Amino acid sequence: MTKFSKPKTEHELETRVHDVAGQKLSDLAKKIHWPVPENLKHDKGWIGQLLEVHLGASAGNLSEPDFQNIGVELKTIPLTAKHQAKETTYVCTVPLLNHIGLSWEDSCVFSKLSRVLWLPIEANPELSIGERRVGRGFLWSPSESEMENLRNDWEEFMELISLGQVETITAHLGECLQIRPKAANASAITAGIGQNGMRKQTLPRGFYLRTSFTNQILESQFNS
Numbered sequence: 001m002t003k004f005s006k007p008k009t010e011h012e013l014e015t016r017v018h019d020v021a022g023q024k025l026s027d028l029a030k031k032i033h034w035p036v037p038e039n040l041k042h043d044k045g046w047i048g049q050l051l052e053v054h055l056g057a058s059a060g061n062l063s064e065p066d067f068q069n070i071g072v073e074l075k076t077i078p079l080t081a082k083h084q085a086k087e088t089t090y091v092c093t094v095p096l097l098n099h100i101g102l103s104w105e106d107s108c109v110f111s112k113l114s115r116v117l118w119l120p121i122e123a124n125p126e127l128s129i130g131e132r133r134v135g136r137g138f139l140w141s142p143s144e145s146e147m148e149n150l151r152n153d154w155e156e157f158m159e160l161i162s163l164g165q166v167e168t169i170t171a172h173l174g175e176c177l178q179i180r181p182k183a184a185n186a187s188a189i190t191a192g193i194g195q196n197g198m199r200k201q202t203l204p205r206g207f208y209l210r211t212s213f214t215n216q217i218l219e220s221q222f223n224s
Contacts, residue, residue, distance in 0.1 A: 004056040006069055010139060013067060013117065016055050017137040025121075026130030028054055036130040047121055048076045051134070055117075065112060072139065073112045077214060078123035079135065083222070085214040086123045094179055094205035096161060104151045109177070109207050113150060116140050118217065138221050146176070146213075153177040154207075166205065176213040182206030 007013040020028060025047065029036050032053055037043040051057075057066035057074055065073040078086040092108040104110055120135030142150060153174040160169055171178045181203040 004054060006056045006058050007067060008069065010070055010072065013055065013070065013072060014139065017117065017119065020051065020054055020134045021136050023134050024130060025050065025132050025134070028134070029130065036128075038129070040129065046129075047078075048074070051076060051119055065115065067117075072115045072117050074117050074119065076119045076121050077218070079120045079218075081124055083120075083218065085211040085218065088178065088180075088208040088211055089214055090182070091177070091207040091209060093182065094157070094161070094207055096166060096205065100162065102158065104154055107154060109150065109154050113142060113209075118214075118221075120218070140217060140221070149176045157207075169205075174210070176210060178208050178210055179205050180208055 004016075007016060026036050028050055032050075034050065037046055040046060052066060052074060055067075055074065058068050065071050067074070075089055077089065080086050091112050095102065095108070117137055117139055119137040122132040122135070124132070153176050157169060157174065157177070157179055160166065169179045171180050173179070182205060
């Protein structure tokens with residue numbers, strides 16, 4: 001498989017983003033000798049991983065931005081025919097233990113969302129995975145108000161978790177962020193804190209960006 005070096009600057013990253021824009025996923029896969037899945041049911045992360053390779057991302061599954069040396073996180077956005085986000089955007093796992101004293105500025109959510117490379121991807125179900133094209137990517141940082149809203153959501157969630165109320169958190173909570181179970185199946189469990197302060201078994205959780213939030217980002221970018 002072709003190995004792409006890590007981009008040393010945002011400008012270098014933007015050049016690579018320009019190079020992949022408009023290309024079919026099958027063509028990108030062919031360049032690195034990857035098979036193209038028939039669907040994403042069992043390969044949900046395939047598109048993101050494909051773009052990570054081509055753009056030189058280095059973090060893998062670490063809780064750091066994908067482009068570690070320049071502090072940029074990669075987020076692909078599957079778009080509908082109306083250029084709307086098709087689904088919520090996964091950010092990172094939720095710390096259910098060892099979160100006492102954790103501040104917003106030290107959180108994984110803050111680290112991942114401080115500087116983001118958004119990369120739109122066609123998600124028309126009438127197109128095969130390989131026929132879908134990469135859109136025009138762009139770099140983004142939250143505005144002051146967006147950062148404040150993200151922080152408020154995160155602090156509200158973490159307070160509930162620290163009080164042992166993780167089971168009360170539903171996808172309806174949060175203005176920009178939401179927390180949902182993130183597991184391959186119901187048998188995948190992890191440790192959390194119960195209301196009595198003792199450890200309990202629960203489903204792993206993930207932080208996600210609401211589609212309404214990502215659509216605001218897209219609208220601001222492409223209508224400016």
